[in-house]
Amino acid sequence: xxxxxxxxxxxxxxxxxxxxxxxxxxxxxANPLLDTEADAVPLPGVSGQLMLTTDGFTVQPLxxxxxxxxxxxxxGVVNDLAVAGAAPRYLTLSAIIEEGLxxxxxxxxxxxxAQAAQACGAAVAAGDTKVVPRGQGGGLYLNVAGIGExxxxxxxxxxxxxxxxxxxxxxxxxDHGVAVLLAREQFGLSGELxxxxxxxxxxxxxxxxxxxxxxxxDPTRGGLATVAHxxxxxxxHSINLQxxxxxxxxxxxxxxxxxxxxxxxxxxxxxxxAIVEAATAEQILTAWRALPDGQDAxxxxxxxxxxxxxxxxxxxxxxxxxxxLEDDPLPRIC
Amino acid sequence: xxxxxxxxxxxxxxxxxxxxxxxxxxxxxANPLLDTEADAVPLPGVSGQLMLTTDGFTVQPLxxxxxxxxxxxxxGVVNDLAVAGAAPRYLTLSAIIEEGLxxxxxxxxxxxxAQAAQACGAAVAAGDTKVVPRGQGGGLYLNVAGIGExxxxxxxxxxxxxxxxxxxxxxxxxDHGVAVLLAREQFGLSGELxxxxxxxxxxxxxxxxxxxxxxxxDPTRGGLATVAHxxxxxxxHSINLQxxxxxxxxxxxxxxxxxxxxxxxxxxxxxxxAIVEAATAEQILTAWRALPDGQDAxxxxxxxxxxxxxxxxxxxxxxxxxxxLEDDPLPRIC
Numbered sequence: 001x002x003x004x005x006x007x008x009x010x011x012x013x014x015x016x017x018x019x020x021x022x023x024x025x026x027x028x029x030a031n032p033l034l035d036t037e038a039d040a041v042p043l044p045g046v047s048g049q050l051m052l053t054t055d056g057f058t059v060q061p062l063x064x065x066x067x068x069x070x071x072x073x074x075x076g077v078v079n080d081l082a083v084a085g086a087a088p089r090y091l092t093l094s095a096i097i098e099e100g101l102x103x104x105x106x107x108x109x110x111x112x113x114a115q116a117a118q119a120c121g122a123a124v125a126a127g128d129t130k131v132v133p134r135g136q137g138g139g140l141y142l143n144v145a146g147i148g149e150x151x152x153x154x155x156x157x158x159x160x161x162x163x164x165x166x167x168x169x170x171x172x173x174x175d176h177g178v179a180v181l182l183a184r185e186q187f188g189l190s191g192e193l194x195x196x197x198x199x200x201x202x203x204x205x206x207x208x209x210x211x212x213x214x215x216x217x218d219p220t221r222g223g224l225a226t227v228a229h230x231x232x233x234x235x236x237h238s239i240n241l242q243x244x245x246x247x248x249x250x251x252x253x254x255x256x257x258x259x260x261x262x263x264x265x266x267x268x269x270x271x272x273x274a275i276v277e278a279a280t281a282e283q284i285l286t287a288w289r290a291l292p293d294g295q296d297a298x299x300x301x302x303x304x305x306x307x308x309x310x311x312x313x314x315x316x317x318x319x320x321x322x323x324x325l326e327d328d329p330l331p332r333i334c
Numbered sequence: 335x336x337x338x339x340x341x342x343x344x345x346x347x348x349x350x351x352x353x354x355x356x357x358x359x360x361x362x363x364a365n366p367l368l369d370t371e372a373d374a375v376p377l378p379g380v381s382g383q384l385m386l387t388t389d390g391f392t393v394q395p396l397x398x399x400x401x402x403x404x405x406x407x408x409x410g411v412v413n414d415l416a417v418a419g420a421a422p423r424y425l426t427l428s429a430i431i432e433e434g435l436x437x438x439x440x441x442x443x444x445x446x447x448a449q450a451a452q453a454c455g456a457a458v459a460a461g462d463t464k465v466v467p468r469g470q471g472g473g474l475y476l477n478v479a480g481i482g483e484x485x486x487x488x489x490x491x492x493x494x495x496x497x498x499x500x501x502x503x504x505x506x507x508x509d510h511g512v513a514v515l516l517a518r519e520q521f522g523l524s525g526e527l528x529x530x531x532x533x534x535x536x537x538x539x540x541x542x543x544x545x546x547x548x549x550x551x552d553p554t555r556g557g558l559a560t561v562a563h564x565x566x567x568x569x570x571h572s573i574n575l576q577x578x579x580x581x582x583x584x585x586x587x588x589x590x591x592x593x594x595x596x597x598x599x600x601x602x603x604x605x606x607x608a609i610v611e612a613a614t615a616e617q618i619l620t621a622w623r624a625l626p627d628g629q630d631a632x633x634x635x636x637x638x639x640x641x642x643x644x645x646x647x648x649x650x651x652x653x654x655x656x657x658x659l660e661d662d663p664l665p666r667i668c
Contacts, residue, residue: 013556014659040387040418053374054426056464084374092388094477130390138470143428143477222347325348
């Protein structure tokens, strides 16, 4: 396309929109299912149980160290399927584009979306684009629905969690939150830290068959502490986390201390928090540590009967309550 | 909720978000499938062919005579499935909410979404909410994916269209476009006109079984003329529309003349354009006219061999070319 920036006319159904869809979306996302002339496409049957999820992505800036909005959107949805025990099969993509977005940047983001989807084994089967006037969008928002096929042998969920279960995390927490924060020029900081944005499918697949696995979640918005609160509220039990055991990179810790954030509330986009029978914990950690993204996997706490609270046992032996998140520390983080 | 307007903290994964999801989204959209604690939900199997679509909705204003963003989002996706020959089964909803949106308005819009989904027989199986800072959204954007089950006996598509086929429309064109336009205070106009936003599922169902049915599309963005261009480009044939036969309400015509719009390019959100074998046209019109939303159904033109153009035969007997849409006459129309 000759145009360097997105115009309102790229959203009106006419020639510019047709060219935009053909030259960016269809070109990158092409696969035998995608048919930009069809209102709806037929899906090939799958033999297993279908699983469905959806997520919206609004991260700012659109590109950050270790990832971008395009790959993040795929990872976010694939990870929701993976922690529910499903392998991704089909994705939909609804893009809301702000007038004035650079066409070259849109092209990079959709190329990255396409690469991430292919790497996860998911075909983009349907899409839509809208253009909103300047000042009514944030550059680009992506909305993705994911259809997966259940692979886990047991149905995973909060209901099976019991006192004594172990809390595991597949890697350091807060990398995504701090990487995005550093990428925002407003903070005047810089660093080498990369977002952890990645598919957790290999990590999930490695432990799907283990009978002691009860529950997995990817700790995105609100981070580890917020997943812990969901578990505490749903089960009525308390989560006792051990500060010394929770992996946090030095750079994440340093930025948090400088700016007053708590790493336990910062988003991860490529980690799993798992609740497992205590007897299975070592087996799962071993499986995770054999994978490139699981080398820092750790047992970080236990489920304790009653209380419904999230507790942090500090390195000095004290205990403090991690409250439920109220104010938003970092809007547009995912 | 005590809060009168959406805060950034309603999007952060913490307490405010949990309350927002529970008190608005889960309350209105509740059904046995929806599980706000799950990352992905299992779908009950369907016996027929699964069909998939997605669409984003950005209409401005969020509420307009005859509809609102909530019902429009359901109708848009249901209609994409219906014209592809499928009955809707499951929907996903990804909402991007702008900081400052009135909670009461959000509640009305999601209630309307829920009512429309239920009326169409579709269950909302998965959802997500994000909040973007003031000035980075348009109040509310809704993104919906729809999973349907194919019911039409023949596979519908552009490939079967032949010279001599008839072009039908299920009702007057341009009502949605003009209703939304009138609802924008900037035009200083007012009127009684209502949007045609509605499910076309009854209209589609009434003709799914007819062997002469070749292709259906709902003429949304870019209107009737844009659907005609899609057909012309895909088939290489020309579409010859007869001005006197295309139903256009007097008020739509009057507003178009006043503001310089062409009703053939204005969005409809509850109409079907169908291409059918000429011999089946009367049967389809009879079936449509028996339905409340099909009383003004009309045969509006013919497919002519070659040329790949869209022609309008005027009431005076002349012919003019309807060019493909370039500039956007009405951004944020759907």
